[in-house]
Amino acid sequence: MLETPTGAGIRTEALTKVFKGAVAPAVDAVDLHVRPGEFMTLLGPSGSGKTTTLNMIAGFETVTSGRILLDDTDIARLPPYRRDLGMVFQSYALFPHMTAAENVAFPLRRRRVGKAEVARRVREALELVHLGEHGDRLPAQLSGGQQQRVALARAFVFSPRAMLLDEPLGALDKKLRESLxxxxxxxHSELGITFVFVTHDQEEALALSDRIAVFRDGRIEQVGTPAELYETPVSRFVATFLGDSTVFAGTLRGGLLDTGTAQLHADGDDGGCALVVRPERMRLGAGGAGSNTLSATVTDVVYQGAFRRVLVAFDAGGTGQVRDTDGSAVAAGDRVEVSWPTTAGVVVADSTVAEPVPA
Known part of the structure; x- marks a missing residue:
């Protein structure tokens, strides 16, 4: 079997990147701790700094200031080939004139591994990505998914201490992306090494990650497990970027959120804030005790198989959405009541900037 080391821990300390002529840093004093063997995803919109952070860890971008520790060794000034990190790109980056097996063998030959050992490792790596019978094919003879599997095999065949993956599924269609x-x-489970994965796809991040670091404007907004980020976001930015939400902004006093046009029950500290309610927690129909209820007009109903997404405009202002699994007979233009339990809403820090738009 392929020899894989115990995953290395990766830590950045005040990691900063300022591009020449830029007004603001692309990465601004980022402190990130990736635990050994962890699957960490860097998530954020375009321009948030996630890919630049990954490229500095890989050695493809120079560091303006700060440190990058692989376990206890600062690698920030080492060239990429001395960092012992595997890298997978969105574009596959395969050599078109080499077969799949030759592409996978390339990092081993660069390390002067013996011929017999190269053959053994390549065979095992291709088997691990279910391409054992395709080693003699050129990249042009492989599908996009197969090419990405070759790129994955090439990245781990030399037993790196961590794998860095830069939006590796971004060029694939939805069904193939979900399969990969x-x-x-x-x-990740079989190799047992550390994965650092960059994506702007929220569903992908939730499905794959042990933890997620949400990037915004060159900084980390929040780090946590998928459940922590979805259920208890710390800011309106995180809540609206990671999943769908209905948001009510206002001032909270004594358990009542004053939006200026409505009074809503909410649990949180007094002050300016935003109340976030996920669409699966909202219901069509008036709520009972311990619930909030608002009158609204249905603006659209979107069929999505297992549920329907009901979009509404509240009489008190603002819009929202309900994930309806009950098959309610509503259509655009209908008048409805929308309700949710007080405990279903999460009070977060408000933001004066526009809500994030996924890349």
Whole structure:
């Protein structure tokens, strides 16, 4: 079997990147701790700093200031080939004139591994990504998903201490992307090494990650497990970027949120804030004791198989959405009541900037 070391821990300390002529840092004093063997995802919109952070860890971008520790060794000034990190790109980056097996063998030959050992490792790596019978094919003879599997095999064949993956599924269609998500999760489990994965796809991040670091404007807004980020976001930015939400902004006093046009029950500290309610927690129909109820007009109903997404405009102002699994007979233009338990809403720090738009 392929020899895989125990996953290395990766830590950045005040990691900063300022591009020449830029007004603000692309990465601004980022402190990130990736635990040994962890699957950490860097998530955020375009321009948030996630890919630049990964490229500095990989050695493809120079560091303006700060440290990058692989376990206890500062690698910030080492060239990429001395960092012992595997890298997978969105574009596959395969050599078109080499077969799949030759592409996978390339990092081993660069390390002067013996011919017999190269053959053994390549064979095992291709088997691990279910391409054992395709080693003699050129990249042009492989599908996009197969090419990405070759790229994955090439990245782990030399037993790196961590794998860095830069939006590796971004060029694939939805069905193939979901299939390869399962493959990547399986590889992480079987290889036992640290994965750092960059994406702007929220569903992908939730499905794959042990923890997620949400990036915004070159900084980390929040780090946590998928459940922690979805259920208890710390800010309106995180809540609206990671999953769908209905948001009510206002001032909270004594358990009542004053939006200026409505009074809503909410649990949180007094002050300016935003109340976030996920669509699966909202219901069509008036709520009972311990609930909030608002009158609204249905603006659209979107069929999505297992549920329907009901979009509404509240009489008190603002819009929202309900994930309806009961098959309620509503259509655009209908008058409805929308309710949710007080405990279903999460009070977060408000933001004066526009809500994030996924890349």
């Amino acid at each position: 998500q399962l493959e990547i999760a399986r590889l």
